[in-house]
Amino acid sequence: MAYEEPRLPDARGPLSAGVGEYLLGTGPLPSARTVAAAPAYGDDLQLALYVCYELHYRGFAGVSPDVEWDPELLRLRAALEQRFLTALRADTPVHDSVEDALAELLVEPVEGDGVSHFLRDKGELWQLREYAALRSLYHLKEADPHAWVLPRLWGRAKAAMAAVEFDEYGGGRPDRMHSRLFADLMTDLDLDTTYGRYLDAACAETLATVNLMSLFGLHRGLRGALVGHFATVEITSSPGSRRLAEAMRRTGAGSAAEYFYDEHVEADAVHEQVVRHDVIGGLLDEEPQLAPDVVFGVGATVLLEDRLAARLLGEWRAGRTALRTPLTPHAFPTSEKDHIS
Amino acid sequence: MPNSPADRPRRISVQRKGPLLVEGPVEVELEDGSTVTSDRFQVALCTCRRSRRYPWCDTSHRDRA
Numbered sequence: 569m570a571y572e573e574p575r576l577p578d579a580r581g582p583l584s585a586g587v588g589e590y591l592l593g594t595g596p597l598p599s600a601r602t603v604a605a606a607p608a609y610g611d612d613l614q615l616a617l618y619v620c621y622e623l624h625y626r627g628f629a630g631v632s633p634d635v636e637w638d639p640e641l642l643r644l645r646a647a648l649e650q651r652f653l654t655a656l657r658a659d660t661p662v663h664d665s666v667e668d669a670l671a672e673l674l675v676e677p678v679e680g681d682g683v684s685h686f687l688r689d690k691g692e693l694w695q696l697r698e699y700a701a702l703r704s705l706y707h708l709k710e711a712d713p714h715a716w717v718l719p720r721l722w723g724r725a726k727a728a729m730a731a732v733e734f735d736e737y738g739g740g741r742p743d744r745m746h747s748r749l750f751a752d753l754m755t756d757l758d759l760d761t762t763y764g765r766y767l768d769a770a771c772a773e774t775l776a777t778v779n780l781m782s783l784f785g786l787h788r789g790l791r792g793a794l795v796g797h798f799a800t801v802e803i804t805s806s807p808g809s810r811r812l813a814e815a816m817r818r819t820g821a822g823s824a825a826e827y828f829y830d831e832h833v834e835a836d837a838v839h840e841q842v843v844r845h846d847v848i849g850g851l852l853d854e855e856p857q858l859a860p861d862v863v864f865g866v867g868a869t870v871l872l873e874d875r876l877a878a879r880l881l882g883e884w885r886a887g888r889t890a891l892r893t894p895l896t897p898h899a900f901p902t903s904e905k906d907h908i909s
Numbered sequence: 910m911p912n913s914p915a916d917r918p919r920r921i922s923v924q925r926k927g928p929l930l931v932e933g934p935v936e937v938e939l940e941d942g943s944t945v946t947s948d949r950f951q952v953a954l955c956t957c958r959r960s961r962r963y964p965w966c967d968t969s970h971r972d973r974a
Contacts (some may be wrong), residue, residue: 837966
């Protein structure tokens with residue numbers, strides 16, 4: 569079957585509506601005033617930015633690939649990025665050094681209260697499905713935003729970054745690519761593995777976490793921030809993945825669902841070491857002036873992940889869906905599926 | 910890595926606190942004589958003995974607070 573490009577998402581306000589219409593050739597781009605009026609972390613601005621970035625990944629059905637380098641669209645994207653970056657710089661805590669910024673991440677809280685703790689201890693299958701649907705925005709293109717940094721690094725940092733990316737891409741085996749393992753997890757959870765399928769369902773907090781990677785990945789000037797972001801993801805992933813694997817086991821989500829997180833416990837324990845010692849270490853040996861950017865990348869990632877966690881936990885603790893459009897019910901209740909297999 | 914030169918010693922990075930980092934692939938023989946393998950480009954071997962995925966590191970060596 570021929571590959572079909574994703575459908576453009578539904579608009580969430582004048583910015584995302586204007587971008588969508590421009591891409592389809594049916595309307596003008598939003599004005600600078602519209603950009604200035606939209607909240608930086610809100611649904612409308614984050615979706616408009618997400619759509620601009622997605623042109624560099626898989627594009628959209630009915631949208632010409634040439635529009636990826638449309639100067640007017642790039643000018644608008646820059647204005648959206650400026651709003652996002654300004655908000656991030658204002659809200660991200662400042663650390664004196666990269667060591668300080670990472671030290672907090674390297675201590676494991678005894679009484680953690682994050683999303684993975686919640687899901688491990690009392691997550692229900694519907695919440696695991698919602699979590700996977702939201703995370704699919706990134707995991708179905710896992711490692712892609714970070715690949716853009718490779719030409720902007722050299723020497724030890726480049727070699728180490730390429731090695732980690734090679735591992736993310738399955739070490740040359742498509743069936744072991746992490747994006748493929750995540751699709752297998754989604755199948756276990758009776759979710760649709762089509763790329764972009766859950767974009768309409770994703771809250772602004774989710775879009776912001778993915779936009780951050782694209783922002784850092786696409787700008788050479790933010791290569792230090794990209795590396796700081798990547799280190800944060802790899803450092804926090806291993807213990808978080810262990811908790812999520814336990815959640816999948818406890819709820820009987822399925823073997824592929826468990827495997828995705830089990831693999832990340834082990835892989836990211838290695839990646840963390842390589843990224844800290846060789847990617848960050850190598851980059852700062854060559855370009856020590858980038859240390860504040862690395863710190864910013866760490867802090868911005870923590871900030872946006874905390875905002876997402878607050879949103880998810882707020883909804884789930886109140887018994888509400890965390891998605892903008894609820895999922896269709898699980899077709900295979902766990903007990904039945906166990907019986908069949 | 911498939912293109913790593915075979916004619917040089919295998920590098921192992923040691924840290925006071927943290928896993929041993931060994932260039933992969935590796936085969937590890939456990940106390941009971943069984944073996945486990947990893948073909949990752951680099952492998953993190955647990956030295957704190959707290960890992961639940963022993964002999965692989967699972968970051969259990971980290972301080973807890």
